[in-house]
Amino acid sequence: MDIFVQQLVNSLSVASVTILIGIGITLIFGLAGIVNFAHGEFLMVGGMATWFMVGAGMNFFVALVFAGLLVGALGFAAERCLFRFTLNRPMNGFIMSIGLSVILQHAVIRVFNEFQKSITDPVGLVWTIGGVDIIAMRAIVVAITAVIVAITYFGISRSRYGMALRASVSDRDTAELMGIPVRRYVTGVFIYGSLLAGIGGALMISLFPITPFTGSVIIIRGFAVSLIGGLGNVGGAVVGGLVLGLVDGLSAGYGYPEWTDAYSLVVMILILVLRPQGLLGGTLGPKAS
Amino acid sequence: MRQLGLGLTMAAAGLVMALQTARADEELPIGVIAAQSGSFVSAGNTIVGAANLAAQQINDAGGIKVGDKTYKIKLYIRDNRTDVNVSIAAARELVNDIGVKAIWGTETHDFSVSMAKITGPAKVLQFSGNSSLGAVLDDKAIADDGWLHYTFQSEPQEWQRSGSTAKGVLSLLTPQLKSPPKHSVVFVGNDATGQYLSSHYVKALEAEGQKVDLVQYPPDTTDFSPLLTRIKGMKPDIVHFWYNGDSTLTAFPQALKLGVAPSYFLFGVDPGIYQERSLKADVPVTLSCVPVCWGSSPFPEVKQYFDKYFGLGAAKGPQSSVSLLYYDYFFWYAKALEKVGTIDDPDAVVAELLKSDYKGVVSPVPLVFNKHHQVTFATEVCMVEPNTSDQFKCAVEQPPGAPPPGDNGG
Numbered sequence: 001m002d003i004f005v006q007q008l009v010n011s012l013s014v015a016s017v018t019i020l021i022g023i024g025i026t027l028i029f030g031l032a033g034i035v036n037f038a039h040g041e042f043l044m045v046g047g048m049a050t051w052f053m054v055g056a057g058m059n060f061f062v063a064l065v066f067a068g069l070l071v072g073a074l075g076f077a078a079e080r081c082l083f084r085f086t087l088n089r090p091m092n093g094f095i096m097s098i099g100l101s102v103i104l105q106h107a108v109i110r111v112f113n114e115f116q117k118s119i120t121d122p123v124g125l126v127w128t129i130g131g132v133d134i135i136a137m138r139a140i141v142v143a144i145t146a147v148i149v150a151i152t153y154f155g156i157s158r159s160r161y162g163m164a165l166r167a168s169v170s171d172r173d174t175a176e177l178m179g180i181p182v183r184r185y186v187t188g189v190f191i192y193g194s195l196l197a198g199i200g201g202a203l204m205i206s207l208f209p210i211t212p213f214t215g216s217v218i219i220i221r222g223f224a225v226s227l228i229g230g231l232g233n234v235g236g237a238v239v240g241g242l243v244l245g246l247v248d249g250l251s252a253g254y255g256y257p258e259w260t261d262a263y264s265l266v267v268m269i270l271i272l273v274l275r276p277q278g279l280l281g282g283t284l285g286p287k288a289s
Numbered sequence: 290m291r292q293l294g295l296g297l298t299m300a301a302a303g304l305v306m307a308l309q310t311a312r313a314d315e316e317l318p319i320g321v322i323a324a325q326s327g328s329f330v331s332a333g334n335t336i337v338g339a340a341n342l343a344a345q346q347i348n349d350a351g352g353i354k355v356g357d358k359t360y361k362i363k364l365y366i367r368d369n370r371t372d373v374n375v376s377i378a379a380a381r382e383l384v385n386d387i388g389v390k391a392i393w394g395t396e397t398h399d400f401s402v403s404m405a406k407i408t409g410p411a412k413v414l415q416f417s418g419n420s421s422l423g424a425v426l427d428d429k430a431i432a433d434d435g436w437l438h439y440t441f442q443s444e445p446q447e448w449q450r451s452g453s454t455a456k457g458v459l460s461l462l463t464p465q466l467k468s469p470p471k472h473s474v475v476f477v478g479n480d481a482t483g484q485y486l487s488s489h490y491v492k493a494l495e496a497e498g499q500k501v502d503l504v505q506y507p508p509d510t511t512d513f514s515p516l517l518t519r520i521k522g523m524k525p526d527i528v529h530f531w532y533n534g535d536s537t538l539t540a541f542p543q544a545l546k547l548g549v550a551p552s553y554f555l556f557g558v559d560p561g562i563y564q565e566r567s568l569k570a571d572v573p574v575t576l577s578c579v580p581v582c583w584g585s586s587p588f589p590e591v592k593q594y595f596d597k598y599f600g601l602g603a604a605k606g607p608q609s610s611v612s613l614l615y616y617d618y619f620f621w622y623a624k625a626l627e628k629v630g631t632i633d634d635p636d637a638v639v640a641e642l643l644k645s646d647y648k649g650v651v652s653p654v655p656l657v658f659n660k661h662h663q664v665t666f667a668t669e670v671c672m673v674e675p676n677t678s679d680q681f682k683c684a685v686e687q688p689p690g691a692p693p694p695g696d697n698g699g
Contacts, residue, residue, distance in 0.1 A: 003518060003521070006518045013512075014514070114330040114334065115606040121542075133548065176396070208512060214511070218512070252506075252519060254519075257516050258507060
């Protein structure tokens, strides 16, 4: 029983980072209409920046904020210099983002090196409750993710900005005629999604070492989460992340462990076949105009 | 007029001498194919680092004297981008367009085998540090007309490395545990190399009296906690993190936090990295290097080697010691060329390599190739004192004389 409960606890923390990157993708892909395959590299850059700042003596939680801002600025630059020119041709943007991901990987190798980077656990505590080990930093990651989810959810569903954004996704031309600065909103969403990737990278390196290639692995899960939940749907990304986290945790614990990745991707395929709009429904994603 | 004639004669003599000097320093083209980008870059860069150091040392020492000519090594380094197709294309270019006499690389079994299908027919020697080549280097393949006649495996056979590692780990850990360890879990990435290597290591542990469970994880896993929780439920005496040093460095701290086992073994994690990362465990931990450690060098020659290797700018990583699977063979190859007296008779060079030995850095015992073109040398295994990051006790374990029961050696 202890082992089973431990697996459920593990699943929750597995889900957290995935949810964070999933939200970033679901906003950029589902609301801004940009397929950014370099989003995983944005996360990696956030992790590397955190590693660098913590190594220079900065407190982890301060470094986390700086990493978010840095990657947010990177997102701003990428959107203004690259993706804004592909808004009407999403496939061009997609291919461009693949190139950007390779460039970012090798830029990081050039600046630092190819080896994995890690930091000392910022908290370093393990709580044992009823035979179940709860790693304090993982609990903090879950808590930070929950706060970000809440802020994002209310920002999208309740604020004026969120309503205007959803209106521009439904009908861009009408939204523009109503005076909504759609292009500026797209930029804003891209920056916010990138900022979440930066924070996700910082949280990730507090749990696991990262390499310049970490992003290319996690991006698949990020897209899976956003599609399972429903593109552009923050609640959907949370549900998608939890589904994948539970499948990962329980299949690793009780199934064939070497197939762990396959289980979660099979679940994704099944959901997309049975509910193409995702579990909670969402936008249809980017479309060429 | 006589002075003019004398001057012309002297000028002509000078020109002839200059030409002779230029001819004396001829170029020996050698190819290096390694991952300088992509996911195998940390292993690939060690091949390039070893090649650069060896070529520089040989050239600085005057080059290779073959017959009446002196050759300086000219390296042609190609990035395989961790892609088998790029490796094949690079091998074709080096063999067909550049005309290299030998190729060093590459870091993975599949890529090396693919390259051998190009180097073999062209009679270009290939030195590859993949123990998994043992699966294909048989009597037929290495025969005079065999497809691997010109390929040499510069890493010991896997049953040898597994045998010496298992023996070293158990002999270091047993005195540290309350009772002799009986149950081991081998934790390994589920890729072609992981499957091959672990198949031998499981047999080696069984030969040492261990009950062994094998748990495989998908490559690129970062969160190992569900799998480690599963292993904790098996109540092992030792968890052996096998094969991939980078994955091990990710999984091991998670295992410590979850209290998975009373002792651990980390394959391919150098004591230098353990110290650099400030890793610390309250239980005994053993480490092994491929093949000897830079963080705790067993011999003065090895320490000097790593000082020079890192002095050339190579990064200190968990796989830096892999460079020693490539370095010595440049000198051995040069020695064989000098003995044969020509760089254009690869069959004679192969024969010379097979009948000669070479006292390199990697081993205090001279290296020799067996009839299947494979070398043998020992493995270094270290134990970290509990609650320290820098207190190591190391031993160099010799390989067993024969494969364990159930292991056909290939």
